[in-house]
Amino acid sequence: MDYISTRGIAPSLDFEGVTLAGLARDGGLYLPRVWPRFTADEIAAMRGLPYPALAARVMQPFVGDSLTPERLQALCEQAYGRFAHAAVTPLIQLDERHWLLELFHGPTLAFKDVALQLLGLLFEEFLGRVQGHLTIVGATSGDTGSAAIGAVAGRDGVEIFMIHPAGRVSEVQRRQMTSVRAPNVHNIAIDGSFDDAQAMVKRMFGDQEMTDRFRISAVNSINWARLMAQVVYYFAAALQLGAPDRRVAFSVPTGNFGDVFAGYVAAQMGLPVERLIVATNVNDILHRAVAEGDYSAGTVTATAAPSMDIQVSSNFERLLFDAGGRDGAALAEQMRGFESTGAMRLTEAQRSAIATLFGSARAEPADMTAAMRWAREAAGQAIDPHTAIGLHAARAADIAPHVPVVTLATAHPAKFPDAVERAIGVRPPLPTRIGDLFAREEHYVELPGDYAAVSAWIAERATPSA
Numbered sequence: 001m002d003y004i005s006t007r008g009i010a011p012s013l014d015f016e017g018v019t020l021a022g023l024a025r026d027g028g029l030y031l032p033r034v035w036p037r038f039t040a041d042e043i044a045a046m047r048g049l050p051y052p053a054l055a056a057r058v059m060q061p062f063v064g065d066s067l068t069p070e071r072l073q074a075l076c077e078q079a080y081g082r083f084a085h086a087a088v089t090p091l092i093q094l095d096e097r098h099w100l101l102e103l104f105h106g107p108t109l110a111f112k113d114v115a116l117q118l119l120g121l122l123f124e125e126f127l128g129r130v131q132g133h134l135t136i137v138g139a140t141s142g143d144t145g146s147a148a149i150g151a152v153a154g155r156d157g158v159e160i161f162m163i164h165p166a167g168r169v170s171e172v173q174r175r176q177m178t179s180v181r182a183p184n185v186h187n188i189a190i191d192g193s194f195d196d197a198q199a200m201v202k203r204m205f206g207d208q209e210m211t212d213r214f215r216i217s218a219v220n221s222i223n224w225a226r227l228m229a230q231v232v233y234y235f236a237a238a239l240q241l242g243a244p245d246r247r248v249a250f251s252v253p254t255g256n257f258g259d260v261f262a263g264y265v266a267a268q269m270g271l272p273v274e275r276l277i278v279a280t281n282v283n284d285i286l287h288r289a290v291a292e293g294d295y296s297a298g299t300v301t302a303t304a305a306p307s308m309d310i311q312v313s314s315n316f317e318r319l320l321f322d323a324g325g326r327d328g329a330a331l332a333e334q335m336r337g338f339e340s341t342g343a344m345r346l347t348e349a350q351r352s353a354i355a356t357l358f359g360s361a362r363a364e365p366a367d368m369t370a371a372m373r374w375a376r377e378a379a380g381q382a383i384d385p386h387t388a389i390g391l392h393a394a395r396a397a398d399i400a401p402h403v404p405v406v407t408l409a410t411a412h413p414a415k416f417p418d419a420v421e422r423a424i425g426v427r428p429p430l431p432t433r434i435g436d437l438f439a440r441e442e443h444y445v446e447l448p449g450d451y452a453a454v455s456a457w458i459a460e461r462a463t464p465s466a
């Protein structure tokens with residue numbers, strides 16, 4: 001499989017190349033040159049496969065010659081063997097048409113584990129072939145940080161620098177990152193927002209002083225391998241609900257647009273997806289983009305759903321590229337305009353292509369609370385604030401009554417105990433596997449929200465690539 005950049009200039013790479021590269025050198029994001037497509041019979045034959053086998057089946061076309069099918073399956077067995085639920089991503093029925101897809105049974109209690117447990121193994125596999133050293137630089141609004149650290153802590157040949165916005169993640173989220181003691185893990189809290197952190201990470205890929213010395217890669221969903229692994233759970237859920245003979249809708253709480261873009265990829269591969277509902281909090285750039293074609297970033301507002309406190313959504317570029325006819329030069333110009341003004345209008349072609357599959361909704365804080373209460377009262381489920389935003393959007397969506405609607409439950413409620421307790425009066429306990437979190441010592445540095453300070457701090461500590 002051959003991968004191309006959304007901005008049309010960086011050289012194409014194979015799967016091993018894009019996994020190690022992270023972001024394309026022209027500032028774009030990698031995508032497969034063509035979407036692999038399964039027939040309805042091929043999808044039907046996936047029914048009943050255990051999750052690791054399904055994962056290997058769905059991902060093999062993207063992996064191409066970079067791994068044999070046997071090796072890919074072995075890595076999937078290893079990655080998903082660490083999940084606390086036998087189904088890996090169990091589907092829970094809420095009422096006659098609404099379902100929750102629980103994606104938080106991995107080691108750090110959020111959907112990020114589904115991809116990052118595998119990505120850690122892929123890094124190790126591919127680095128073993130090139131005998132290199134990798135410097136991973138990541139940005140997190142809460143969940144990616146601990147999942148990425150959990151996936152690479154203590155591994156040879158890799159070190160990770162994870163940047164989070166100081167004071168804008170939950171205490172559980174922060175402790176999950178900063179209490180991991182391993183010589184290859186470095187946590188940085190910056191004075192700023194997630195968007196500032198993400199902008200620093202992207203800038204580092206274009207900083208020749210850094211890229212000449214260090215082999216920099218990404219664990220955020222700008223890395224294609226992240227998205228690829230997230231495609232699998234759309235198949236897992238839809239197959240259980242009757243695909244390929246039945247269409248299924250998904251509601252996805254999203255900030256960086258990676259999780260919902262994985263659903264778009266599943267649809268391109270032939271999964272019968274009726275609708276993808278983009279659910280946002282008051283940081284609603286994605287809702288405005290889908291509903292009105294207005295992609296303009298406002299100031300990031302801190303909310304009780306901090307992982308979605310994002311105004312610049314990296315993966316939206318992938319959708320704009322694909323929906324706009326895959327014209328790299330035109331997209332690069334459109335993105336340059338956005339980068340200099342903070343605002344962009346979608347073209348008519350992009351808007352109409354997006355409208356064929358996507359809907360969207362913005363949840364106010366009261367909507368989020370109401371959804372948490374409804375899940376508790378109607379189905380006995382405690383859900384986290386992000387999942388509640390997805391559920392609000394799912395229940396508000398205008399979708400034919402015979403179509404099941406699956407809300408992605410992206411994080412365990414115990415990651416946000418204060419918000420959950422405020423809404424439903426019950427404080428969700430931490431699962432026993434991380435029950436001693438509050439007794440662990442934390443380690444992180446606080447730096448100004450300034451690229452020069454952060455890149456200098458990283459450069460002093462990172463291991464040169466050769």
Ligand SMILES: N[C@@H](CCOP(=O)(O)O)C(=O)O
Pocket residue numbers: 139140141142143144145219220221222255256258259307308314
């Ligand atoms: N919501 C994320 C932000 C980063 O998103 P990613 O999917 O690109 O890693 C987080 O919790 O860190």
